[in-house]
Amino acid sequence: MTELPSTTHKKLGLVIDLDTCVGCHACVINCKEWNTSHYGAPLSDIEAYGENPVGTFLNRIHTYEVTPVQGLTQTVHFPKSCLHCEDAPCVTVCPTGASYKRSEDGIVLVNEDDCIGCGLCAWACPYGAREMDAAEGVMKKCTLCVDRIYNENIPEEDREPACVRTCPANARHFGDFSDPDSNVSKLSKERGGIDLMPEQLTKPVNKYLPPRAKAEISTDGEIDVLSPFLEPIASETTGFLSWLDKALDKI
């Protein structure tokens, strides 16, 4: 049913830390690896080794340059996947009921057996979180690794989304936002987690932690801030290499 549940029992989602993400794309690859071999149709690549390769991905990393009025320009890596919105417009537009939001945990999913591949849900999503698979003609999107997080056949430490599990910078956190004491709720509260495009009225569950303010570094015209610590300790060198050095100098 494409009517949205009025409340969901849990609100599972991600906190993405823009301060620590290093833009390595490891989460993209692990997401693709897990999701191409599990839930629903594989994530196809078309012309993978040809001139114009295109493929289906559920998670993508943009990189932005942010220039403040004063101070240094920053580079911010920006992972983007489905935000599992509370008022998900992608769900209500779906004519078949293939798109739905689960009342138990708030995950937004596509039942691929019902999807006719009309693409309207992708049009309705402001964030570009849905991609139509070119080989299967069905809509693909982040499942929050619904087939990992409850999966008792895998070790307990793996029962979190593939992107979170793999992130080497610990920039991705998974948890339940309906619980004020959960890791994600606390993190988001401490660091002022924000919604993307709140004016689209989608009420995203996933929160983004803004980059911390960069420390002001005064350089006194000296570019390398570490150089004072790198002064040579010994002024007079000894040993074979020193002899060689001097000998070569004389030639």
Place this chain on the structure above:
Amino acid sequence: MHPAPSVIIFTIFSGLGFGLFFLLGLGFFLADYWLNFVLFFLAYGFSIIGLLSSLFHLGNPQRFLKAFSQWRTSWLSREGVFSTSTLIIMAPFAIGKIFLDKEFVILGIVGSVLAILTIFCTAMIYAQLRTVPRWNSFLTPVLFVLYSLGGGTFLINEGRLAAFILILSSLLQVYAWLNGDQLFKKAVSNVESATGLGNIGKVRLLEGPHTGTNYLLKEMVYIVGRKHRIRLRIIGFILVGLLPGLILLLFNFNLLLLILAFLMHLIGISLIRWLFFAEAEHVVGLYY
């Protein structure tokens, strides 16, 4: 948005077909028996061409029956429900009129209402999308309905009414274009709100997430050159309503000119629908 031919054909022909159904159901007929037969034939022909063409747009058209299920929330589903019920209800009405020489007035009125609702739902599929500010306006359904009625009244030879509707719709179209040019900016979404980085400073894409293209860019980020678009708008404006309207008013007696005028209208509406999609900016473009 990507101007897919299947969707352009779908909106034009289903608009014409259901516009015609709306008028036939209300009892607008021609004097000649055979011409009425042709009108019903056209109404069915156009709407079925339109609906079939929309199926070509689907990734899995064999499951289309499922699309009738979500009429409570989805405009696309409603469109499916109303369009098929119009086709069904209008069948006995057409049979009555053509073969039995009887008018089943109630059936006709019900069919008319369903037909106009179909056109409205088609427009709402686009107008509902907050993600495409240019479409997200009351002018979208108004124009869709007007174009359908313009084409319909033309075909049932209500010359003056058709001329009035066509000229009015082409003028309104100009307003919709000019107004639409402002809507994206007014919609508040910008790269700063999209990334949430606006309170730090100005945001610029440094590196995209992929070196090639992807579904999102192909489907939702379509750019028409400015010079191109102004030229197309002018041609569309003249052909869709202005010129056919004038011909209808001044040369209503000349069949050849009338046929020419209708062809102009068809070319005009094709240009306008192409622009409707091609010019529409989706907010996801802000991320790129």
